Amino acid sequence: MSDVSRLAGVSKMTVSRVLADPELVSEATRTRVMKAIDQLGYVPDRIAGSLSSRRTNFVTAILPTLTNANFADTAQGLAGALRAADYQLLIGYTMYSLKEEELIVRAMLARRPDAIVIAGTVHTKAANEMLLRAGIPIVEIWDVPEHPIDHAVGFSNYEVGRLAARHLISLGHRRIAALGSRIDGDAMDLRGEARLQGFAAVLREAGIADDLVIREGSAPVSYDHGARTLATLLQRAPDVEAVFAVSDISAVGALMECHRRGIKVPEALSLIGFGDFDIARQCVPAISTIRVDAAMIGRKTGELLLSILERDNASAPITQSRIDIGFDLLIRETTAPREPG
Known part of the structure; x- marks a missing residue:
């Protein structure tokens, strides 16, 4: 200077x-x-300036992975919303590990962010306590818990699973399966698990067995996961009629396995995924899916944070926010009514 x-x-x-x-x-x-x-x-020197202003002008986002296009879109939407007010985004990723999330929360808080955005609502006890005591806005995203730590922006993963099951049942299918990952030590996709639980609940309500809800492999799911898990399913239930995959990524792998085995989709097997990934639209046949506006989650989160951080009366109490952006069923070419006989 x-x-x-x-x-x-x-x-x-x-x-x-x-x-x-x-x-x-x-x-x-x-x-x-x-x-x-x-x-x-x-x-x-922003850090030196923050000693007097108590502002660092950066926001931390803690995400499971950046290789998932949906989480990348959320980060982009969040960064775009914050950039308008000169806030920058600092990203940490956990690879679905709660222990790694705890370490990142600790490291980020030491850098004095103005707010923390974190994917998911389940944390270790230590991480939960750090977030509760942080004294800054905390927004949990990609879910809408009844009692968030501070604020939440997302949707109900449980209801996503219920919608997928209702759609397959409405097509007349009765031998219905789902593909997801298992909780493997510290690595867990709790949002995917919630989709499986919602899916299984609807099956039971309809009098359909949920024994074909398969949890195999570790998070995150992949194309290989979809192919391997479908192979396991077909070995167990060659008469399966319909399948829900907790991610389009896994659904693509399952579809490729069907092609290799000569199983016609949707004539012999209906398939639905989640996420509305680009590749799901380009597959032949195009994969039916449940769409969530991932970028909107980021934008709504950024707008919420700016309304808190830039408010005129800093001493006024802040009302807890729960923003549910919802989701949509996109019926494409991989789901069809069950053929008689």
Whole structure:
């Protein structure tokens, strides 16, 4: 800052004002200071500034993975919403490990973010306590628990599973299965598990056995997971009529396995996924799925955070928010009514 002030011919206080409150400085002085900043490549020390302002202007997002297009879309939507107010996004990913999530929460809080966005609603006891005591806005995303830590933006994964089951039953199928991952030590896809539980509940309500709800392999699911788990299913129940995969990624693998085995979809087997991934639309046949607007989750989360962080009366109490964005059934080419006989 001293170098900038000397080059611009102003005091360090003026440089600080240009950076913090530019409207308090004349246009000519602002132009001179900004030119010096550009010439010197000066980067303001946000951490030092935050010691007095108590703001770092970054928000932490903790996600299970960045290889999943839906989580990437959520991060992009969140970053876009925050960027309008000059907040930056710092991302950590857990690979579905609650222990890793706890370590990331601890590390991020040490860097004093202005808010934390975290995928899921189940955390270790230590992580839960750190989040409760953080003293900053916390938004749990990709679910809408009845009692979030602070705020929540998402949808009901349990109801996603129920919708998938109702759709397959409405087509006349009775031998119905589902494919998901198992809870393997610390690695768990709790949102996928909630979909399986909702799916199985509807089967039982309809008088259909839920013994073909298969949990195999570790999270995250993959194309290989879908192929392997469908193979396990066919070995157990070669007469299966319909399948729900907890992710389109797994559904694509299952569809490819059907092609390899000469099983016609949807004539011999109906298949539905979740997520509305690009690849599901491009498959032949195109995969029926349940769509969630992942980018909207990010945008709504960002808008919620800005309404909290940028509010005029900082001492006013904040009402807990639960924003349910819902989901849609997209019927494409892999589900069809059961053929008689």
